[in-house]
Amino acid sequence: MGQLLVNGIVAGLLLALPALALSLTFSVLRFANYAIGSYLTCGAYLVYIGNVVLGMPLWLAAGAGAILFAVLAVAIDWLAYRPLRDRSGVTLLVASMGVAIALENVIRFFAGNSPRAYDVAVARPIRLGDVRLNHEQLTILMVVIVALAVVWIVFRFTRLGRMMRAVADNPDLAAVRGITRSRVVACVWLISGILVALSGVLVGLDANIEPQMGWTYLLPVFTATILGGIANPMAAVAGALTLGIAEEFATLVMPVHYRMIVTFLVMVALLLLRPWGLFGTRWVTK
C-alpha cells in the first residue's frame, strides 16, 4: 500500500511539470499545445547530447539543455504560432499537431529510432521500512518539488508572475495597464520550455529516451491538466498527482500494462461530467 502510494506520487509528479507547462501556455495563449509531447522528447534529446555526446554531468547537461530548449520553444512560437495568434484555438491546436509531427521527425532524422539512456551510475534503491525508493524516483521527487516551488513563488510574488496572471485573466485590460503581451508570451514559452525539457530528462531517467517517449505522456498530461481545470496552472499539479495515484492504485484490480485505461476512463468521465475540471470552479469568470 505504502509502496503504491509512493509510486503513485512519483508518477503524478512526473506528469506535474508538463501539465503545469501545458496549462500555463493555455491560460495565456488560449490554445492547447498538442506538441507538448514532442517538446518533452526534444528536451530529453538535447540533454542527451550534453550528457552523453559532450560528456557533461547530467545536472549540467539538464540545465543547459532546458535553457536551450526554452529558447527553441520561443523560436517555434515565432515561426508557427505567432502568425496565427488572432485565429481560433482550434486553428492553433491543428498547427501544434503539425509542430509535433515535424519535431518528432527531425529527432528521428538525427538520432534514429533506437532507445538510448543517460550516462548515470546504477545505484541500489533506498529502503525506508517496507517502501523502496530508487535513485531515479528520488531525483524526480526533488527536481519536481523544487521546480513547482519556484514557479509558485514566481507566480505569486513577482512582477513577472503578476504580468502573466493579468494577461491570463483579461488580456485587453492588461494591455491598457501597460503590459506588453508579446513579452509575456515569450516569458511563458521560456518557463514552460524549461519545465517540459526538465520533465523530458526525468522521463528519460525513469524509462528510456526514444522518439516516441513524449507521445506516451500526451494523453495523461492532457487528462491531468483538464482534471485540474485547464486554465488554472497550479491546479494542474493537483490533477497530475490525483491521476498518478489513481493509475497506481488501479494496478490492484487490473494488470499493470492496462494502466493507460485508467487515464482514458478519467478523461472520458471528466469530459462528460466536469469539463471545467475538479478545481475549475475556483476560477471566477463572471
Add this chain to the structure above:
Amino acid sequence: MNGPAAGLELRDVVAGYGGQPILHSISFSVQPGERLVVVGPNGSGKSTLMKTVVGLLRPMSGAVRLGGADVTALGAPARAALGLAYIPQETNIFRNMTVLENLHVGYEFVAPSKGPTFSERLEAVLGLFPEIRVKLRSTAGHLSGGQRQMVAMAAALMPKPTVLALDEPSAGLSPRNAGLLFEVIGRVAASGVTMLIVEQNTQLGLGAADQGIVLVNGHVRLAAPAMTVRTDPEIRRLYLGGV
C-alpha cells in the same frame, strides 16, 4: 506623466472592424483638466470610439493626440505609459487577483520610476475610495458590482494618470450605486485629471461634465457645453424616438 493634466484630441478619425468603418471622421478635443462626456444611443459607436482613443483599435485614418504628442501609431501599453488610464465597461478588473494585486498591476507597469512610490499612491487612492480599504485581501471577482467599479477606478488612478477614459461607468449598477460612483468621479475630476467619459445615462453623465458630445451612427451630431446638450430638444428626440 505626473505633470499637469494633459489634453486629448481626435482629428478626422475613421475607425471600425474588418475594413468597415463605424466611426466616420470624428473630431473633438478635451482641454487639460476638462471633463467631456460622449452620449448617444446604443450602437452609435461609443465603445469603438473608446477603444480607438486608448489604443486597443487602430484608426483607419486620422490622428489621436495626447498632451500635444501624436500617439496614433502607439499601442495601448505605450499610451498608458504616457499617462492615459482607461477603465473599460464591466470587465474592468482582474477577477482572479486580490484587490491589492489589482492595484499593484495598475501601478507597476506604467508608473515612472522617479514618481511617487507604490505605498504613497496606495494611500492617496484609498483616500479617494475608503470603501475598498477593508477589501484589499479579497479576490476582486467576489466583490459586488459597485465595489468592482471602485476597484477599477482605483487601479486606473494608481499611476497618477493625466487623462482618464471611462467607458459606461454606470453600466450594471443600481441607480444608487451609479449616483455614488459619479460623486467619486466628481472628486477625482477635482484633483485635476482630464476626463473622457462615455455614458448611456445622459442625465447623470452630462451632469458631471463640462462639455458634451452626442454621437449618432458614428457621426458627431452635436458638440456643446454639457448644460446646453442636456437641455437640447435633439436629445429627447434621439432617446425617446420622436420625429
